Amino acid sequence: MALEHAILVSLLEKPGSGYELARRFDRSIGYFWTATHQQIYRVLKRMESDGWVEVREVSQQGKPDKKHYSVAPPGRSVLSAWLHEPIEPESVRHDLAVKIRGAAFDDPSDLIRQVERYQQIHSERLTHYLAGEQRDFTGPEAPAEPDAMQELQHVVLRGGIAYERMTLAWLDDVLATLHRIRAARADGRPDC
Amino acid sequence: MALEHAILVSLLEKPGSGYELARRFDRSIGYFWTATHQQIYRVLKRMESDGWVEVREVSQQGKPDKKHYSVAPPGRSVLSAWLHEPIEPESVRHDLAVKIRGAAFDDPSDLIRQVERYQQIHSERLTHYLAGEQRDFTGPEAPAEPDAMQELQHVVLRGGIAYERMTLAWLDDVLATLHRIRAARADGRPDC
DNA sequence: GCTTGCATGTAAGAGGTTACATGATTCG
DNA sequence: CGAATCATGTAACCTCTTACATGCAAGC
Numbered sequence: 001m002a003l004e005h006a007i008l009v010s011l012l013e014k015p016g017s018g019y020e021l022a023r024r025f026d027r028s029i030g031y032f033w034t035a036t037h038q039q040i041y042r043v044l045k046r047m048e049s050d051g052w053v054e055v056r057e058v059s060q061q062g063k064p065d066k067k068h069y070s071v072a073p074p075g076r077s078v079l080s081a082w083l084h085e086p087i088e089p090e091s092v093r094h095d096l097a098v099k100i101r102g103a104a105f106d107d108p109s110d111l112i113r114q115v116e117r118y119q120q121i122h123s124e125r126l127t128h129y130l131a132g133e134q135r136d137f138t139g140p141e142a143p144a145e146p147d148a149m150q151e152l153q154h155v156v157l158r159g160g161i162a163y164e165r166m167t168l169a170w171l172d173d174v175l176a177t178l179h180r181i182r183a184a185r186a187d188g189r190p191d192c
Numbered sequence: 193m194a195l196e197h198a199i200l201v202s203l204l205e206k207p208g209s210g211y212e213l214a215r216r217f218d219r220s221i222g223y224f225w226t227a228t229h230q231q232i233y234r235v236l237k238r239m240e241s242d243g244w245v246e247v248r249e250v251s252q253q254g255k256p257d258k259k260h261y262s263v264a265p266p267g268r269s270v271l272s273a274w275l276h277e278p279i280e281p282e283s284v285r286h287d288l289a290v291k292i293r294g295a296a297f298d299d300p301s302d303l304i305r306q307v308e309r310y311q312q313i314h315s316e317r318l319t320h321y322l323a324g325e326q327r328d329f330t331g332p333e334a335p336a337e338p339d340a341m342q343e344l345q346h347v348v349l350r351g352g353i354a355y356e357r358m359t360l361a362w363l364d365d366v367l368a369t370l371h372r373i374r375a376a377r378a379d380g381r382p383d384c
Numbered sequence: 385g386c387t388t389g390c391a392t393g394t395a396a397g398a399g400g401t402t403a404c405a406t407g408a409t410t411c412g
Numbered sequence: 413c414g415a416a417t418c419a420t421g422t423a424a425c426c427t428c429t430t431a432c433a434t435g436c437a438a439g440c
Contacts, residue, residue, distance in 0.1 A: 097224035
């Protein structure tokens, strides 16, 4: 029940079309909230009929028309009310952790390869985050005196960077553990 | 599409009833996969009719009958096949990050209080994890030579501990940022 | 007598995923 | 000429959440 809120925040940061929102959910916002264009269009339509957002149809040359959305006053109130609700601990679902524990009942070799691939994905993501930080917040092109919106975007990005670093360190630990178990099994130590 | 797999892993680690599984999803497994008893009963029923698990009805004195589940060979194959599938990057949904970015359009005071509460929850969770680690893996009562299953449970727990520590450090960062913004606004610097 | 724990479920509704569908333009 | 990008949607399906429902036993 919070895709609405993610959309409201994104539209407050910068109004735009459903398509543009879908792009943002592939990038900046997508780092902490995933949504497909189907979801976004569906929710935008509902938000429009509830009066949370306003639409303006924009003709473009060379491109199809688009619907330009911006937050209406009732939408701002809804967001404000949500911001004042207590933060609930998030419900987690980590496939990888399940797989690791499942490795006790299977040959770990394949999982090792997959963890290495996964590590590479996270490594690329970290590089990507760091490049974004450089570009928008810490590099020479960045604003000398960031406003509140930018400061908050930056602290969220720092969270993403910390998460990726922590994950990479942990994946090293996971790999070492999987290698140890494989070696023990190869030695014929029946450790399971 | 992986609650099935989480249940298979949990039943391989230790067979038991739906109720017992629901308890485990409140604790050890629940740290990386949440599920309610309604979900678990529904999925167990489907898994039973698909032949993935076997049931034995157990009468107990003083307690209601229970259905004791254990993994059947086809279930083991399903798990094995799933373990060999590539690991997909998980789809994230962090309310808190949305709220933080939303704070640019609202008074941050309330959010500060909530982040402090959230910090406390994570602090308690860390304490809880560390106690569990001590009890099961690093304390004097822990097995001197852990088997593969225990080593893998431990590395997953270490992941949880690393996650909590990272989160707590980041929340300090978030609080400092929110305080800075509030102070700037009180000074009349219109930073938004 | 009330609450907690054990043990199992049904049902409605919200939310998310996947597949399908259209149509124009730009770039190689 | 085909692929990619812009731009919007529908429909079916699956999953998850929330509320409701039952019933016994033990302890306070």
